[in-house]
Amino acid sequence: MRFASLRRRIRALDRRLREARVLARAFRYPWQPVVAQIIPTRRCNLSCTYCNEYDRVSEPIPLDAMRRRIDRLADLGTGIITLSGGEPLLHPDVAELIRHIRRRGAVATLITNGYLLSPALIERLNASGLDSLQISIDNVLPDEVSKKSLTLLDQKLRWLAWYAAFDVTVNAVLGGMRDPEDVLIIARRARDLGFQCTVGIIHDDRGQLQPLTEQEQGVLRQVAALERPVLSFDRYNRFQDALARAEPYNWRCRAGSRYLYVCEDGLVHYCSQQRGSPGLPLGQYTADDLRREQASIKACAPYCTIGCVHRVAMIDELREAPAETLESWFVHSGSASGMPLPVRALLGVFVTGPTRTLARRAAGRLLGA
Numbered sequence: 475m476r477f478a479s480l481r482r483r484i485r486a487l488d489r490r491l492r493e494a495r496v497l498a499r500a501f502r503y504p505w506q507p508v509v510a511q512i513i514p515t516r517r518c519n520l521s522c523t524y525c526n527e528y529d530r531v532s533e534p535i536p537l538d539a540m541r542r543r544i545d546r547l548a549d550l551g552t553g554i555i556t557l558s559g560g561e562p563l564l565h566p567d568v569a570e571l572i573r574h575i576r577r578r579g580a581v582a583t584l585i586t587n588g589y590l591l592s593p594a595l596i597e598r599l600n601a602s603g604l605d606s607l608q609i610s611i612d613n614v615l616p617d618e619v620s621k622k623s624l625t626l627l628d629q630k631l632r633w634l635a636w637y638a639a640f641d642v643t644v645n646a647v648l649g650g651m652r653d654p655e656d657v658l659i660i661a662r663r664a665r666d667l668g669f670q671c672t673v674g675i676i677h678d679d680r681g682q683l684q685p686l687t688e689q690e691q692g693v694l695r696q697v698a699a700l701e702r703p704v705l706s707f708d709r710y711n712r713f714q715d716a717l718a719r720a721e722p723y724n725w726r727c728r729a730g731s732r733y734l735y736v737c738e739d740g741l742v743h744y745c746s747q748q749r750g751s752p753g754l755p756l757g758q759y760t761a762d763d764l765r766r767e768q769a770s771i772k773a774c775a776p777y778c779t780i781g782c783v784h785r786v787a788m789i790d791e792l793r794e795a796p797a798e799t800l801e802s803w804f805v806h807s808g809s810a811s812g813m814p815l816p817v818r819a820l821l822g823v824f825v826t827g828p829t830r831t832l833a834r835r836a837a838g839r840l841l842g843a
């Protein structure tokens with residue numbers, strides 16, 4: 475096994491433990507933020523035609539202002555803080571931002587188009603304590619829609635496989651590309667290198683579904699059938715099945731509470747596609763705001779394709795009806811053997827077993843929740 479791969483596995487143990495703590499706190503406190511995405515710069519070095527989240531001119535947000543935002547998110551109890559953009563690697567202090575997120579006890583993740591990655595930068599990200607990185611790759615060859623292309627980024631993937639001590643996920647946008655089968659090639663390449671792969675169904679400028687073609691639906695099914703770890707939220711994508719068929723999906727969006735989007739001006743929005751709601755300064759965002767948004771109904775939910783907010787909402791589904799939720803996930807994923815043994819064991823210990831109260835209390839203590 476390569477040294478980086480071994481190092482990645484060892485660091486993954488520590489990250490898994492901290493993620494378990496995030497989960498335990500999310501179960502304990504129903505309105506605390508689980509994930510916050512923050513924007514260190516709106517600027518991007520690319521211009522994907524499906525994207526409304528970048529410009530060509532913005533300056534990086536000063537380090538002190540970013541540190542204050544991270545501090546505020548940590549004070550609100552945020553478990554996972556993700557740097558996005560624009561292109562976050564254009565920020566000159568990106569490593570220090572990650573270090574600060576870790577210093578404040580949150581899991582640190584980053585979403586990038588990968589263009590600026592080099593062995594030296596990957597080592598700096600390792601040293602900063604980055605927990606996981608999502609690299610976006612949409613097609614095999616660059617075209618007018620996206621230049622996040624396997625042929626251009628494969629060297630970056632190889633460097634990541636070689637040097638990264640953090641977890642790597644490849645995300646591909648599905649919908650509106652010249653050849654949807656590219657997504658399958660990208661997913662297989664990710665898997666061959668030992669990375670996770672997620673698919674984001676393309677959305678319009680309000681986060682709403684752009685219906686998929688038959689061929690795109692087929693690709694989504696094939697990617698979903700690829701092997702994934704049992705204890706990974708990426709594996710359970712029931713929402714994507716409904717949306718792929720252009721059907722509404724019945725769920726409760728917890729944006730503004732469990733998920734926060736903090737723009738370059740330091741304002742809290744539901745998500746990248748609902749900027750302006752609620753649009754309040756992070757410094758003045760309080761527990762009352764979190765509680766209000768936990769309960770608020772979002773009219774845009776039934777056709778929303780924004781995967782990260784869906785996945786955060788799954789924690790509350792699990793919290794509110796654990797046995798039913800788990801069953802629905804596994805029935806949906808068509809697992810021939812039903813619920814896998816580790817999940818059945820966890821269900822027995824924490825939900826249905828006679829010593830569940832004791833087990834929950836012990837786990838909560840152990841994980842500091």
Ligand SMILES: C[S@@+](CC[C@H](N)C(=O)[O-])C[C@H]1O[C@@H](n2cnc3c(N)ncnc32)[C@H](O)[C@@H]1O
Nearest residue numbers: 524525527559560561585586587610674676677
């Ligand atoms: C806005 S980008 C910012 C980070 C970085 N520039 C990148 O491309 O990874 C974050 C993610 O949103 C995805 N994205 C942007 N516009 C989208 C859309 N209309 N539909 C689906 N995903 C989209 C990108 O592909 C990327 O994975």
Ligand code: SF4
Nearest residue numbers: 518521522525560587
């Ligand atoms: S690279 Fe990311 S931020 Fe830049 S245009 Fe593409 S999706 Fe948008």
Ligand code: SF4
Nearest residue numbers: 681727745774775778
């Ligand atoms: S449902 Fe939630 S995540 Fe989706 S667009 Fe609306 S506010 Fe954003």
